[in-house]
Amino acid sequence: MSDAILQAEARSEFGKGAARRIRREGKIPAVMYGHGAAPVHVTLPGHDTLLALKNPNALLTIVLDGKEQYALARDVQRDPIKTVVIEHIDLVVVRRGEKVTVDIAVSVVGEAASETVVTLENSVLSVEAEATHIPEGVEVSVEGLEAGTQILAKEVELPAGSTLVSDEELLVVNITQQVSAEALEAELAEAEAEAGIEHEESDADAEGGEGESAEGGDAEGDEAKPEGDEA
Structure with missing residues (x-):
């Protein structure tokens, strides 16, 4: 099951002028590609798309001419000033059961030993997962850990069905002694x-x-x- 269903419309106008007209209508220009098929240029509903992409790894169901296909947003171009405004999206078509590589967020949970400082050295990890089962993120527990403890990427417990793509020796969490x-x-x-x-x-x-x-x-x-x- 996908995270959002977006009703797309085929488009034949291109260029900056056409893109501006599309955005004035509350829509977003996009292009879909993948699996050797020719790129398909579409427009997406602005508000619904913006909500869906709050999760950067959202699995989207794109409905075009009555046909549905899964897609992931690979490149989201935003206005350099108004960052909530999406100017263009590249979508890669995926299929059920297909493996994809994505970056997932790392968060720290728990309380380390007293008088320690916990530093999240790398806030994302690259993993391979099924396109229809992409994890939202991963938690790393530091409960009770002492100063001098280091957690590497290979030591992070990934969600079921995911495998690590990042360097195994990548430092994820570093716990040091608090300095007075x-x-x-x-x-x-x-x-x-x-x-x-x-x-x-x-x-x-x-x-x-x-x-x-x-x-x-x-x-x-x-x-x-x-x-x-x-x-």
């Missing part, structure tokens, strides 16, 4: 010292020091006067 504020300041100070960076005393600090000295002198003078009068 004091340690960060010490490292910064050491780095500045090695670089020969010196911080000059601010005017406010200098004035404060002079003020304290003057106040101290006045106090001594006030104490000395009574002694002189008594003498």
Whole structure:
């Protein structure tokens, strides 16, 4: 079962002017190709297509002249300013049972050991899966893991029916020891010292020091006067 059914219309107009007219009508120009067939140029309903492509790996059922066929969006061209506006879509026709390579999102779940930092080094993995059973994503648990733990692509548990295409040694999650504020300041100070960076005393600090000295002198003078009068 596909994620969305889109009613397509064949188109015979091409070029930038024709594309602008299509978009003004609330539609999206697209081209379908695959399995050795000649490319078919179509228009798709703008709103429905935009909703369907919230999932970049959505399996689409394209209905054209009463015939249905599955397709995946391979290249979605968006307006560089208004990114919600789709300018053109390349669709690749797929068949039930056919294997395709797609990028799926990686998310981290669970809580690692205290005083650790969890870094998602790679947020997507390339996998091969059946066109009609493409996983939406994969979760990686870090529950209770200690600093120094690294999770590689080959260690990620993929959904059933999917096989890894990415490099097996690709670092996906890295867990490191949390650095305290004091340690960060010490490292910064050491780095500045090695670089020969010196911080000059601010005017406010200098004035404060002079003020304290003057106040101290006045106090001594006030104490000395009574002694002189008594003498």
